[in-house]
Amino acid sequence: MQDIHYWKRRSEVHLKDNQNSVQYRQKIIEELRDFISFDAYCCTMTDTQTLFSIGAVTEQSIEDIHQQIMSLEYDSQDINSYVYLVESGKYIGKLSDVSSQSKRYREVLEPHGFSDEIRAALMFQGQCYGFLTLFKRIDNGQPHFQDADVNQVKILMPVMAEALMGFYHTIIDERLFIEEEQSGIIILDEEHHIISTNTKAAQLLTLLRNNEGLLDWQIPKPIQAFCAKLQANKLNSQYSLLVPINNKGYVTVQASVLMTADSQQQIAILLNEASPKEMLPYLLIAYHLTPREKEVVVEVMKGIPTKIIAQNLGISSYTVQDHLKLIFQKVDVADRNELVWKLFTRFN
Structure with missing residues (x-):
């Protein structure tokens, strides 16, 4: 041993x-x-x-x-x-x-x-x-x-x-090179076989398969997990899962149950590149921010000045400034504008 x-x-x-x-x-x-x-x-x-x-x-x-x-x-x-x-x-x-x-x-x-x-x-x-x-x-x-x-x-x-x-927690700076229009849509039958897909979903599906080293007919594990949870009636259909794709970017997965005219169950999977809003909680963890530092960042994202942040969080303005100094060091930025750009704006 x-x-x-x-x-x-x-x-x-x-x-x-x-x-x-x-x-x-x-x-x-x-x-x-x-x-x-x-x-x-x-x-x-x-x-x-x-x-x-x-x-x-x-x-x-x-x-x-x-x-x-x-x-x-x-x-x-x-x-x-x-x-x-x-x-x-x-x-x-x-x-x-x-x-x-x-x-x-x-x-x-x-x-x-x-x-x-x-x-x-x-x-x-x-x-x-x-x-x-x-x-x-x-x-x-x-x-x-x-x-x-x-x-x-x-x-x-x-x-x-x-x-x-x-x-x-690897921070991926790239954007996905995919179709910009509507959501990627995949329709699966009750046995989780793909019935149909649009172009964007096919592109994102390929990224997910490559991320796991799967063959082109295999279903990626995040989609399998959604299917299993849905069929067990243990999933909020509004939930979105963020999947980091190595050196590529971030994909979000959502799902819901569909019923055909003859009462057959199908599953619709929505695939998209993650939005800045969806990525923010992930990035706050990736930069190893404390719970209080995360709260300060969320306030900064709203454009709230230091004095009001202090009132909202029940701390002093000096404490807010101390938190901001540590946040700037962790995210490697010099000021609030750079912070907002690095965590949010650049992903728009």
């Missing part, structure tokens, strides 16, 4: 050698195979607020059943759900300890030849930046994970999480 110092050194090597999170995750997981026997994996990055997947690397045997797994994730209170692992503070679980109680095991994993899984929430500084799931097949010489395997993953978890945080 390798200790955390080993994994930190290896993580630094892979971060240096690989320019995007997909390559990084693949390299770390390949190295993990030297110490744990597993037959398949899925490693997803998540939106820290909703725990929605914003992109995953997945072996093909799991890719084939991923939508089924995700549907059960949102449609039932199954063992070791990802949300449960985070909210309970457990963070990691081995399915074979409780597999007889798992609907996921009975209905999906076992019928497809899998005997066990380890699920791990990749947590850093109280935020979940992804999930790592390892699988064993029934025909594996040792079909169940051991406690030592769980302990090795536990050691790796915060190291991977810190690396994914860096990828998640």
Whole structure:
């Protein structure tokens, strides 16, 4: 078993050698195979607020059943759900300890030849930046994970999480080169097969697939997550998910359920380049602003003078000025006008 110092050194090597999170995750997981026997994996990055997947690397045997797994994730209170692992503070679980109680095991994993899984929430500084799931097949010489395997993953978890945080908070200065007109629209049937799409959606769909290293017929994980949540009636249709695309820009995903004239359910996915308003909360996190600094920035965006900001936030004008100095340093600007431009105006 390798200790955390080993994994930190290896993580630094892979971060240096690989320019995007997909390559990084693949390299770390390949190295993990030297110490744990597993037959398949899925490693997803998540939106820290909703725990929605914003992109995953997945072996093909799991890719084939991923939508089924995700549907059960949102449609039932199954063992070791990802949300449960985070909210309970457990963070990691081995399915074979409780597999007889798992609907996921009975209905999906076992019928497809899998005997066990380890699920791990990749947590850093109280935020979940992804999930790592390892699988064993029934025909594996040792079909169940051991406690030592769980302990090795536990050691790796915060190291991977810190690396994914860096990828998640990377500030992308580029704009997407896509059609400027209406929203990108994708229509999917009940089985999540694409029925139709417009030009803009096709362009953005390609970006999302490339972001995960998917083939041109596969459905990106953010869209899978929306479909599963909608079908489980656990999604506000007004919700918009922001997906950073490595070195490209930011895509937003929305979805709603449609009914055909013969009462068949369809799902409409809306894809767009993120607006400045949608990007602002993400950028405030990316620049590592404190909660109070975020409040000050929001006031500045409204054009409110220092004295009124102080009154609105219940602090002194001197304190507002101190916050602004730190904000300017973090965002690397000289004044309010540059701050508004860097966080908002330049994305119009």
